[in-house]
Amino acid sequence: MNEEALKETLLDIMDEARNLDASELEVIPGTNILVKKGRVDEFKAYARFYFQLANHVPTVGNEDYLNIVFDSLKEEMVDAKKMAQEEKQEALYTVNKNEIERFNKLQNSLNTNRSDQDRYRKLLEELSKKDITDTRVWQEITNLQNTLATLRENEIILKNAMIDVKNKVNGEVKKVIEAEMATIRNAYLNAKRGTNTSFGLDNASILANDKETYDNLYILLKIIENVNEKDPIICINNTLCVNPHQEDAVKELLPKIDLLHIETKNKKEEKIEKPNDKLIKDISKELDRLKELIAKAKANKKEKATLEKEQEKLIRVLNYLNKANEQEFALTPIWDIAYVNGPDREAFINLIKTTSYFHGYDPDVKLMEENEKLIKDLKDYLTSLEDKVRNYQGINNIPLTKVNDAIIMPEDKEEYENILAIINILTSSKDNLYKVSEGGNVSYQDLAKYKELISKTKYFAPKVSEEEKIANQNKEVEKKIEAELTELIKRAKNTPNALLAEGKEILASDLEEYNLLSEQYKMLKSVDANEALVEVNGALINAGKELEYRNLLDNLNDLQTKRLSNETTVTPLTNSEQRSDYKENSNEALVNQNTQEEEVEPVPSSEPKEIVSTEKLQSNNQEQNLVEPEEDVVQSLLDKGLGAAKKIGEKLGKRKAVKAIRKTKKKEWWQKHKKQVILIGLLLIIVSMNLSTLVPAMIYANSCLAQAAPLLSGITGAINHSLASFVGGIGAINYNIAAGYTLQAMLVALGKIGVIGLSSFAVMKTLLAKKLESVPDRLPDPFKKDLIDKIKEFSHNVVHDRARAKEQINSAGDTLKEAGMNAVYNIDSNNINLNKELMNEKMAYDASYTEAYPELPASINDNDLAEAQERIDERARHMASELNSNFIEENPDILSTVNNNLDEALSSSPKHMKEETPVEFASRVNSNLQKATEKLDPEARHMKEEPTELDIENLPTNVVKLPAEIPDDWDMYLLENAKEESRGR
Amino acid sequence: MNIDDIITLEDNVEYMVLDIVELNQEKYLYCIEIDSEERPKQEYKYFKEVIEDGVLYTEEVEDPNILETIISMLTMNHINDVKNEEQDV
Structure with a gap:
C-alpha cells in the first residue's frame, strides 16, 4: 500500500468514527483517538506505516506517531472539507454574481419608475383640479396619462425581469441545496453498522451528525420555494432573492450553512495595501499643495525657489517610495513612517533630512528636544548646588570651591563638574542619537563617556521607591x-x-x-x-x-x-x-x-x-x-x-485527576505474576491493619499459588506458625475455612460502616451460624426482604467481577521481605485479641437478637457461651505461653532463616529483574524460598499438595469454629444468588 | 476504569489496577504503582473512583472501616479467583 492509499484508509477510519455512536467506539490506548471497536490495531498499523513513509523514518520508538498522524490527517480532513465548500461557494458566487448585479440595477430602475409614477400622479391630480375644458390642460393631462401608462407597463416589465432574475438566482441556489441534501442522504445509505442516524424534517433518513445542516437546508429550500412573486423581492447577502418578510429567517439561516455563507467572498477581492501607500498619498497631496503655492508665489522668486526645491526633493522621495512598493528588496523601515529598499537607506535618510515635510518625523529632532528639557533640569540642579552655599552665609571659615565662576561646597565639586560635562555632551549631540536609559540622548562617539559620567553623579543615581x-x-x-x-x-x-x-x-x-x-x-x-x-x-x-x-x-x-x-x-x-x-x-x-x-x-x-x-x-x-x-x-x-517543616496535604485522601488510561504493554508478564502481586499487597495491608481474620484466606490463596510457585510459602508458613497449630495445620485450611473467616471479617467491616444495620448484622451472623435456607421463613416481613436484599447486594459486591483473566505468580522484592518481617512480629498476638473481640461481639449480638426474636433459637446457649469463653481464655493462655516460651525461643531462628533466605533470594533481584526472564527469576526465588520453607515449617510441604478438607465436626476445641449446621456449599449459595442477581440485571 | 488498566495520575505516577470492588454504588480500585518498565513498585494504593464534572479522579481511601471492608471483599475475590484457577487446572 502506498502513502496515498494508506492516508485514504486512515481518513476513512476516522470519518467512520465521526459518525458512530459512542458505544461503538474505542479509544486507542495512550491517546484520545476514537476509532470503531476492533479497528484499533488496524489504525495503529496503518498509522505507523504512513508515518514511516511520510517522514522517511525507518522505525518508530514510541507511540507518539499516532497523535502526529491523527492530528495531521484531521487537519487535512478539515482543510479538504473547507476547500470543497469554498469551491462550491465560488461556483455559486460566479454564476449568480452577474444576475444579482442585474437584479440590483432592475431594482433601481423600478424604484425610479415608481417615484416617477408618484410624481406624475400628483401632477395629474393638480391638473385635474384645473379647467379641463382648456385644451392645453387637456392635452397635458392626456400626455401625463400616456406617460403613466408607459411607466406602469415599464413597471410590469421590470418586475417580470426581476422575477426572471430571482428565478435564475434562486434556481442555482436550489440546485446547490438539493445536491447537498442528496449528498447527505447518500451518506446515510453508505453508512456502516453502528452509525448514529436520525431523520430530517422531510423524514429522510440521514446521519445524526448531518441533521442540523440538513434541516437548515430544508428550511431554506422551503423559503425559496415559497417566494411570492406578487410581493416585493429583495436579494440578501448577494446570495438569494426572497420576500422582505422572509429576510430575517434567511439572514439567520445563511451563517449556519457554510455552503451559502458567501459574504466573505467580496472581502477577498480587497486590494492589498503596500507599505508606502499612505505616505505616497500624503506626499502627493503635499505636492499638489506646493504646486498651488508655487503658482501663487510667482512674484516672490526666493520663496518660489524654496518651494520648487522642496517639490523636487519630495518627487525624489516619491521615487524611492514607489520603487520600494513595486520592486521590494530588503525593505527597511525609516523613522517609523517610510519603507525603502535596503541599499537606498542612507541616501533616502539624507534626502528626507533636508526636506521641510519630514522635519517633524526626524527622531533626532525629538531626542534633541528631550535633551533640551534634561539640560534645563541639570542646570536647575547646578543652581541648587550653588544655593547650598547660601545656607552658610554669615558663617566664617567655611571652605568653598570655585568652578567656572560658581561658588559651591567642596564636597559638591566633583558632582558639579560631572554635571557640567554631561550638559556639554548633551548640547553637542545632534545627529544619530542613542537613547540612554538613565536619561539623555547622545551620539555614538559620546556614549561611553556619557555613561561613565552619569554613573558617577548623584543626580542620575537610581531612585529608591x-x-x-x-x-x-x-x-x-x-x-x-x-x-x-x-x-x-x-x-x-x-x-x-x-x-x-x-x-x-x-x-x-x-x-x-x-x-x-x-x-x-x-x-x-x-x-x-x-x-x-x-x-x-x-x-x-x-x-x-x-x-x-x-x-x-x-x-x-x-x-x-x-x-x-x-x-x-x-x-x-x-x-x-x-x-x-x-x-x-x-x-x-x-x-x-x-x-x-x-x-x-x-x-x-x-x-x-x-x-x-x-x-x-x-x-x-x-x-x-x-x-x-x-x-x-x-x-x-x-x-x-x-528546617523541620512538613507539608500537610501529603496525607492520604488527596484527590488526583486521572490523566490517561491505557492497557499494559507487558500483558504476558502481568498474566503470570498478577495473582502474587495481589496476594502480597493484601498480605501487607492485612498485617498492617491487624486483620488477622483474613490470614486464613491468605494461607489458602498462597497454598493454591504455591503449587505453581511457592514464593510466599516461607513467609506465610512462618507468620502462621502458631495459628496453623490451632486449625489442624496450614495444609488443613481449605476454601470453606478461608471464605468463612473472610466473610466473618467482611460482616464486621460492613457492620461498622453501616452497610448492614445493627439488627441485620446480628441476624446475618446468626444466619451464617445456622442453615441459611431455613431461616427466611421464620423472619417477619419486611425484615426478611430487607435482609435477603442485603445478602444479595452483599454477595453481588463480593463476586461482582469474577470473569477475569487467569493470572499467576509474581515476585515482589523488598515488599515481600517487609511483609514477612511485620507479620512475624505482629500476627499472632493480634490474632488472639481480635478473635477474642469477635467472639465477645458475636455473643453480645446473639444475646440481644435472641431477646428481640424469642421465636428463633438462640445461636449459642449458656453452656455454649461458657464453653466459648473458656476456649478463648484457654487459647489466650496458650498463645501467651507460646509467645513467652517456644515462639520467642524459636523466633530468632525463624527470623534469621527467613532473613537469610530472603536475602539470598532477593538481594540481587533489582539487578536481575531486568536481566532474567520472569520465569527464570521466579524459579530462582522459588528454589531459595522453598529451602527456607522446608527448614521453617515441615507442614509447608502440604501446600504443594491438594489442601485437605477440614473436618468441621472435629476441629480442635480452641478454635472459633464455624458451626456444624452450615451446609458445605453455604458460600456457594451466596455466590449463586449473586450470579442470579447479575443475570437479572 | 477497568481491571488491568494502567492509569496515569496528574502527578505522572502510573498504577496498575489490580482489582475493583463496588460498595454502596462506589467503585474502589486496588492498585499498585509501577515503574517505567511496568514492573510493580512497593506502593499499593486503595483508591475510590470519583467522577466530577466529567473528570475522572482517584481519591485515596482514608476511612479505616471502608478500607477494612474493601480489603475483605478484595480478599474474597482473590480466594475465589485462585479457587477457580485451581479447579480449571
Missing part, C-alpha cells in the same frame, strides 16, 4: 523578631515535659511574648508606603500606628525583663537591640544573651503562601498539625528557620 526604602530599613528588625521566635520554639524543645501552649510549638509561659512578637512582625510587614511614616527604634511605621507600636514594644520589653529576672538559668531571649532606647539596662543583658545564642539561619522575610505543619514537639501536641491562620506568617517562618 518608598516600598524598597521601608523594606530595607525594616529588614533588620524583622530578622531579629524571627530569631526571637525561633528561640521560643527552641526553648520549648529543650524543656521536656513542660506544658505547651495549646496548638502551638512553644511553652505556655511564652505565649504572651510569642503573640506580641507575632503582632510586631505583622505590623512591620503591613506598613503602607502611601501613608505618612515615622521611625521608631530603627523601624519605619505608619504614623497612625506609632502609638500602638510603641505600646507593643513597651509591653514586650516589660515581659522580657520580667522573665529574665525570674529565670535562674540562662535561656533565650533576644531582639532587644531595637528597643534599646526604651529600657537600656535590661536591653544590654538581652543583647549579651543574644550574642551567646547560636546563629539561626536567616529566614526569608516574604510572606509564606502555604500553611505548613511543624515537627511534633510534645505528646500533648501531637494532634495539632494546622497553624491558626493569623499566625501563618510567623509559624511558617519558624518552620522554615528550623
Whole structure:
C-alpha cells in the first residue's frame, strides 16, 4: 500500500468514527483517538506505516506517531472539507454574481419608475383640479396619462425581469441545496453498522451528525420555494432573492450553512495595501499643495525657489517610495513612517533630512528636544548646588570651591563638574542619537563617556521607591523578631515535659511574648508606603500606628525583663537591640544573651503562601498539625528557620485527576505474576491493619499459588506458625475455612460502616451460624426482604467481577521481605485479641437478637457461651505461653532463616529483574524460598499438595469454629444468588 | 476504569489496577504503582473512583472501616479467583 492509499484508509477510519455512536467506539490506548471497536490495531498499523513513509523514518520508538498522524490527517480532513465548500461557494458566487448585479440595477430602475409614477400622479391630480375644458390642460393631462401608462407597463416589465432574475438566482441556489441534501442522504445509505442516524424534517433518513445542516437546508429550500412573486423581492447577502418578510429567517439561516455563507467572498477581492501607500498619498497631496503655492508665489522668486526645491526633493522621495512598493528588496523601515529598499537607506535618510515635510518625523529632532528639557533640569540642579552655599552665609571659615565662576561646597565639586560635562555632551549631540536609559540622548562617539559620567553623579543615581526604602530599613528588625521566635520554639524543645501552649510549638509561659512578637512582625510587614511614616527604634511605621507600636514594644520589653529576672538559668531571649532606647539596662543583658545564642539561619522575610505543619514537639501536641491562620506568617517562618517543616496535604485522601488510561504493554508478564502481586499487597495491608481474620484466606490463596510457585510459602508458613497449630495445620485450611473467616471479617467491616444495620448484622451472623435456607421463613416481613436484599447486594459486591483473566505468580522484592518481617512480629498476638473481640461481639449480638426474636433459637446457649469463653481464655493462655516460651525461643531462628533466605533470594533481584526472564527469576526465588520453607515449617510441604478438607465436626476445641449446621456449599449459595442477581440485571 | 488498566495520575505516577470492588454504588480500585518498565513498585494504593464534572479522579481511601471492608471483599475475590484457577487446572 502506498502513502496515498494508506492516508485514504486512515481518513476513512476516522470519518467512520465521526459518525458512530459512542458505544461503538474505542479509544486507542495512550491517546484520545476514537476509532470503531476492533479497528484499533488496524489504525495503529496503518498509522505507523504512513508515518514511516511520510517522514522517511525507518522505525518508530514510541507511540507518539499516532497523535502526529491523527492530528495531521484531521487537519487535512478539515482543510479538504473547507476547500470543497469554498469551491462550491465560488461556483455559486460566479454564476449568480452577474444576475444579482442585474437584479440590483432592475431594482433601481423600478424604484425610479415608481417615484416617477408618484410624481406624475400628483401632477395629474393638480391638473385635474384645473379647467379641463382648456385644451392645453387637456392635452397635458392626456400626455401625463400616456406617460403613466408607459411607466406602469415599464413597471410590469421590470418586475417580470426581476422575477426572471430571482428565478435564475434562486434556481442555482436550489440546485446547490438539493445536491447537498442528496449528498447527505447518500451518506446515510453508505453508512456502516453502528452509525448514529436520525431523520430530517422531510423524514429522510440521514446521519445524526448531518441533521442540523440538513434541516437548515430544508428550511431554506422551503423559503425559496415559497417566494411570492406578487410581493416585493429583495436579494440578501448577494446570495438569494426572497420576500422582505422572509429576510430575517434567511439572514439567520445563511451563517449556519457554510455552503451559502458567501459574504466573505467580496472581502477577498480587497486590494492589498503596500507599505508606502499612505505616505505616497500624503506626499502627493503635499505636492499638489506646493504646486498651488508655487503658482501663487510667482512674484516672490526666493520663496518660489524654496518651494520648487522642496517639490523636487519630495518627487525624489516619491521615487524611492514607489520603487520600494513595486520592486521590494530588503525593505527597511525609516523613522517609523517610510519603507525603502535596503541599499537606498542612507541616501533616502539624507534626502528626507533636508526636506521641510519630514522635519517633524526626524527622531533626532525629538531626542534633541528631550535633551533640551534634561539640560534645563541639570542646570536647575547646578543652581541648587550653588544655593547650598547660601545656607552658610554669615558663617566664617567655611571652605568653598570655585568652578567656572560658581561658588559651591567642596564636597559638591566633583558632582558639579560631572554635571557640567554631561550638559556639554548633551548640547553637542545632534545627529544619530542613542537613547540612554538613565536619561539623555547622545551620539555614538559620546556614549561611553556619557555613561561613565552619569554613573558617577548623584543626580542620575537610581531612585529608591518608598516600598524598597521601608523594606530595607525594616529588614533588620524583622530578622531579629524571627530569631526571637525561633528561640521560643527552641526553648520549648529543650524543656521536656513542660506544658505547651495549646496548638502551638512553644511553652505556655511564652505565649504572651510569642503573640506580641507575632503582632510586631505583622505590623512591620503591613506598613503602607502611601501613608505618612515615622521611625521608631530603627523601624519605619505608619504614623497612625506609632502609638500602638510603641505600646507593643513597651509591653514586650516589660515581659522580657520580667522573665529574665525570674529565670535562674540562662535561656533565650533576644531582639532587644531595637528597643534599646526604651529600657537600656535590661536591653544590654538581652543583647549579651543574644550574642551567646547560636546563629539561626536567616529566614526569608516574604510572606509564606502555604500553611505548613511543624515537627511534633510534645505528646500533648501531637494532634495539632494546622497553624491558626493569623499566625501563618510567623509559624511558617519558624518552620522554615528550623528546617523541620512538613507539608500537610501529603496525607492520604488527596484527590488526583486521572490523566490517561491505557492497557499494559507487558500483558504476558502481568498474566503470570498478577495473582502474587495481589496476594502480597493484601498480605501487607492485612498485617498492617491487624486483620488477622483474613490470614486464613491468605494461607489458602498462597497454598493454591504455591503449587505453581511457592514464593510466599516461607513467609506465610512462618507468620502462621502458631495459628496453623490451632486449625489442624496450614495444609488443613481449605476454601470453606478461608471464605468463612473472610466473610466473618467482611460482616464486621460492613457492620461498622453501616452497610448492614445493627439488627441485620446480628441476624446475618446468626444466619451464617445456622442453615441459611431455613431461616427466611421464620423472619417477619419486611425484615426478611430487607435482609435477603442485603445478602444479595452483599454477595453481588463480593463476586461482582469474577470473569477475569487467569493470572499467576509474581515476585515482589523488598515488599515481600517487609511483609514477612511485620507479620512475624505482629500476627499472632493480634490474632488472639481480635478473635477474642469477635467472639465477645458475636455473643453480645446473639444475646440481644435472641431477646428481640424469642421465636428463633438462640445461636449459642449458656453452656455454649461458657464453653466459648473458656476456649478463648484457654487459647489466650496458650498463645501467651507460646509467645513467652517456644515462639520467642524459636523466633530468632525463624527470623534469621527467613532473613537469610530472603536475602539470598532477593538481594540481587533489582539487578536481575531486568536481566532474567520472569520465569527464570521466579524459579530462582522459588528454589531459595522453598529451602527456607522446608527448614521453617515441615507442614509447608502440604501446600504443594491438594489442601485437605477440614473436618468441621472435629476441629480442635480452641478454635472459633464455624458451626456444624452450615451446609458445605453455604458460600456457594451466596455466590449463586449473586450470579442470579447479575443475570437479572 | 477497568481491571488491568494502567492509569496515569496528574502527578505522572502510573498504577496498575489490580482489582475493583463496588460498595454502596462506589467503585474502589486496588492498585499498585509501577515503574517505567511496568514492573510493580512497593506502593499499593486503595483508591475510590470519583467522577466530577466529567473528570475522572482517584481519591485515596482514608476511612479505616471502608478500607477494612474493601480489603475483605478484595480478599474474597482473590480466594475465589485462585479457587477457580485451581479447579480449571
